[in-house]
Amino acid sequence: MIFRTPKQVGEWVNRTKKINFTFEGEEFSAFEGDTISSALWAAGQKVLGRSFKYHRARGVLSLANHDVNVLVTDGIDTNIRADVVEVKQGMVLTAVNTSGGVKKDKNSYIDSISPLLPVGFYYKAFHTPRRLFPFWESVIRKAAGLGIVNFDYPRILKRKTHSHCDVLVVGAGPTGLTAACTAAEAGLEVTIVDENRQLGGSLGYNRAGDSSVVTELDSLMSKVASLPNIKVMTGAYAAGYYPDHLIPIVSEAGINKVRAKSVIVASGAFEQPPVFRYNDLPGVMLGSAAQRLLYRYAVKPFNNGIVVTANDYGYRVALDLFQAGTKIVALVDMRPTGSTAYAAALAKRGVKVYTGHCVYEAIASSDKSGVRGAIICAYDEKQSIALTDTKFTLECDGIAMSAGWAPAGALLYQAGTGMQFDYGVEQFVPSRLPNGMFAAGKVNGIFELEQRLRDGVRAANDVIRHLGGQAPQNDVEKHVGISPSHAYPMVPHPKGKNFVDFDEDIQIKDFVNAAKEGFDNIELMKRFTTVGMGPSQGKHSNMNAIRILARIRGLPVEKIGTTTSRPFFHPTPIGHLGGRGFHSHRLTSLHDWHQANGAVFTDIGAWKRAAYYPAAGQSKEDAIQTEALAVRKTAGIIDGSSFGKIEIHGPDAALFLERFFTGVYTDQKVGSCRYVMLLDETGVVVDDGIASRLADDLFYLSIGTSNAAAVYREMQRSQQMWQLNIGLVNVTGAFGAINIAGPAAREILSTLTDLDLSYESFPMSSVRESHVAGVETRMIRVAFVADNGYELHAPMGQIPHLWNALIEAGKKHALRPFGSDTQRLLRLEMGHAMPGVDTDGLTNPFEIGADWAIKMDKPYFIGQRSLTILAKRPLRKQLVPFVLAENYKGEMPMDCNLVVDGRDILGRVTSISYSKYLDRCIGFAYVTPARKEVGSVFQIRADSGALVAATVVKSPFIKTLKGA
């Protein structure tokens, strides 16, 4: 740990705990609290990563997750941000995106052929001849990308938590801390969030060589600790802004979704690199990165350094470095006048200051692993060029750079804040804040510490008033004096490699050339150059890109504008966002029974339904045929609890049904059942079912499973509009249903009820309320799966009792349970078309031959008017029942096979099945109206292409084929 300094006041490392780890096969030691990068830097390791495009050696740039120079993998996880992730005992780390190691990356040859790779090069080549593109694509895909995904990485289910507060303060620097304390003292519930693991922001490291400022931080921190209504979240970042002040806070533990009444954005600013040739060499870093290394981790950035600056901040950095024992070879100030505030302090320490100079280029050490010097030139600030005839070389082993800042305004932008360019601070500042959003500190263009503290108080007072409290209005004056950011800290160089975007290896000339090609709008430039599209999303590059484009176009910066800010502030793990995952299912009260009896389940809408019950070794087809035969020959029983069940109460109940459905219900007798069909206003079939009239003012409706919620919802909406004297109750979950059907059904049932089940007193399409096995039951005689069937509706909790009683009573009649797949076959045999199976999103009732269900002479029903229009138009298709030839043994057509006539598609099969009972293949298909007549023959094209002849027959099939 050769670069480790003696203890720094407020350092984050714990010197009593040593940690050992390896990087690229070499062993390293660190202190607890080091990040991977700080530990490596302390050990003198400078090449920490390779760049995305050119595979250039890279070291520390921001040490703040504002760049991705250093991404590592531990063999399990990848793209780990080494600058901010704490090193752990035993880690085995390597850099991502290298071929043969970070020091000797074989892909570094790409850097030397970079002239062949101009901006947007991949648009300009590789596509001709066409046949070679797949080869080039594969080369390019392999070269691109960062880490390698570990397919064995475990699924991590992160819990999501929720919280609420009066004010969320984003950023726990001096501004945010002051704001939080002020708001909390006024009694507000405050949450303060900061991505660093300790509070304080720049107050912890921006010391200008004087560590007494730390006492200011200490007092702020103890004040925060003393206020119980401040909740502190460190090591957590505000990932984005979503409407109504919803802000997900991401930490290692997961996502906390904060719903705030107001938000103070005190997120500070990102330091922006000055742009000069080889500003990306390991050892060239941002001034604030040097400070972070020094004061957080007690690591000396370098021994013999140059500070290049275009603001006063560089002087503060120089003082910090000097205090730590770094020799400052020179401070190079791109501004002609230098700093009046700090010049004396540096002079006193014997630091040579070159004002009106720039670093023209950094000089790489012989193995390109670091810096060995810099070429310094006088700088013409007006023209933004280096005066190369003045150049001289200084030796150094590191360069700290400070040129200015870009506001960390992501949340402000996402919330819709109007931003304008403030030339006093050379940055965008909020000009029009959305309701409940406030900004303070650097992000608000306020830089001096004293002013920032006042701005924090000001923002808190604004919040207090916004929330209805009393607080003074204390405006903070705008920044005066020297701008903290330089207007154009760029040094052109004929050989380039002056990097603007380190994620994407984008140099000044790339912008110039992109503009030459017409991409001279900030969004187009972003898309063409890919500036800001890397993992750090422009944190260190967008501002310079805007400045460069403004120069190219000869426009003021504000005319260029910014690209759109989008979540996330930092890349956010899929596991955090996905959380625990949530798949909701509905189970009937018989689910356990089905499971115990070997049912295979199927998803229908939200429900899990038993599809069929195969015996050991029995095929699905066999099981279904066996179950169906039982219904035809003896009796079967199915759990229909998932059916939609709705009660319509009140004097207007029948009237309501008449408006809602296509049929007539006002004259329906109590105790009888009628078919209902629902259309939408365009006349398309939505669903069907049965309406049972239990009393003059009570209908009990049973409808299909998957549409039940939507149908009920539409009934409620219609009632809102019609305001009839009714009440609607959705009893889908409250009632279960059992259908028992088959020749023996009546006899089985009769053993459990006193009700007269004779066909005379309980005929088809009627409903009775009685006790079955002691359970109060609504019994409906329907012919959906068989003529002799009973639907028994009873409270869901009593369904298992009823079911077991029926199974028990049915034993001597060979009663079998059957599932929903079998039900499909049975209803097909009965000739019932099913909405959603035999219809699609455009089918009208005429096309399925349901004219009989449509009572056009009513005053109104949903879809009626459209049907009058459709009735005038020629039919385009018609659903017909068909059979295949007797004893057909060829390839079995499937649902959705087409009905064809040469090159013409006449329609498609919607349902087809072999029926063992009928010993025939039967089905429904759409055909053109010309083929709809009974006896017409049409061709179905099976999967293999074979044509299978089908004949239109009369339905129901069981009547047609068995005369039953």
Place this chain on the structure above:
Amino acid sequence: MKLLTCPMNGTRPLSEFVFGGEYRQAPDQDTCTDAQWAAFVHNRSGAPGDKKEWWYHSPSGTWFIAERNTLTDKVTSTYLLGQKDTTQEAGK
């Protein structure tokens, strides 16, 4: 997530609501032409602006009207159909 105020149940997250489309008055189906009816069932006023819309609060089964600007996504008022409290709006 955005919040929406159900007139019966107060302010709730949007995940509890179902959008029901624009609130529209049907033409008189007995007197309108086929073309007018076809236009009613198919066409929509798609341009952005202040709209009266149907919204449904699923947990409670409440349909209501929300007046919302479809450009800014700001809701100005919500009420049960036919029960708009105009006095409240005047006071705003």
Place this chain on the structure above:
Amino acid sequence: MPLRLLKFALSKEHPAPRFFKSHETPKKSYDVVIIGGGGHGLAAAYYLAKDHGITNVCVLEKGYIGGGNTGRNTTIVRSNYLTPEGVNFYDASVKIYEGLSEELDLNLFYSTRGHFTLAHTESAMRTMRWRAEVNKHVGVESRVVGPDEIAKACPQLDLSCSGQAPILGALFHAPGSVARHDGVAWGYARGADRLGAEIYQNTEVLGIDVKNGKVCGVKTNKGYIETKQVLSAVAGFTPRITEMVDLETPIVIHPLQACVTEPMKPWLNTILVSGSLHVYVSQSSRGELVMGSSLDPYEVHSTRSTLDFVEGLTSHMLDMFPFLSNVKVVRQWAGMADMTPDFAPIMGKTPIEGFYLDAGWGTWGFKATPISGKTMAQTIANDSAPDLIHSFRLSRFEDYELTGEKGAASVGH
């Protein structure tokens, strides 16, 4: 390394000219005014010039070219639709796409990866078979495949989807591809510009003049333009344009969101779509996973992002790929989609003479870019829509002849 990059290394000055000229103010009149400088509008300008010799054309773009849905979609190109007319139309588009990089001399990274629409339920399998049957009939390579074949193409996929939604099979569509969306707009812009069309960025249409049922001019923030033919190609903004000419359409705007992860080395070589899990995903040539989901559930004319979208999407991504827990989402964004009731576009002539619509592009616009440009150019040149787009005419709604794409309920982008 291709030789054509050599000139960049050897030239002192960057040797590439502007993609398209920058014009100050539009002329007083044009034969055709195209509203919308996205892929569709630019392609229409290109084919008007190339196929029909109509070059006195301007393209008016409110923002920057390709900045709308062209630059916001997830770049999937496919033709595995449900109706013959849909399949034929998109297949014609795929055919043009396959040779488009060469034609425009711009590498669009048109990468044919194969496209799997996963089915997790029996009813989804039915729909897959339906699509496969129609595709086969029309001569498009689609077929229903079982889990084995899916596993072969994407061994990393958890076929049980974490036990939540086991995959029963898929519709495999061999021609399914991805492409560089921006490049499509830029390539057509350059092509149109070279053939004589003029492209105006930052030029907003404020009104359209109609007299006696005929278009006669366009008001813009850069002055008035006389013209007899106007094409609206502004998916996401169509209702704002049709309102200017008092034209009613069924179009409603819903946002469609997407997101992208940080780059990783290539591993996902196919395009996967799951209707049940509402996920579609492919890996870009840069290495990012590009992911999308279903449409936002309500109308908003905004490209704002929502947290629920990305929460739902990532949760389902983890069902499919549990090992992605610590892969990070870098960015989410949204586009505004013109939604129609039958999930098909609205193309061709309108009751207003000289006003043509290229609209209703919902979530399927990018893949249709070349063919829509070509057929709209044809429509304008002949004042008559070709048969290929007859099914997509605006009058189908009045005729109650909606296209059958509505039958395929599952998502598929």
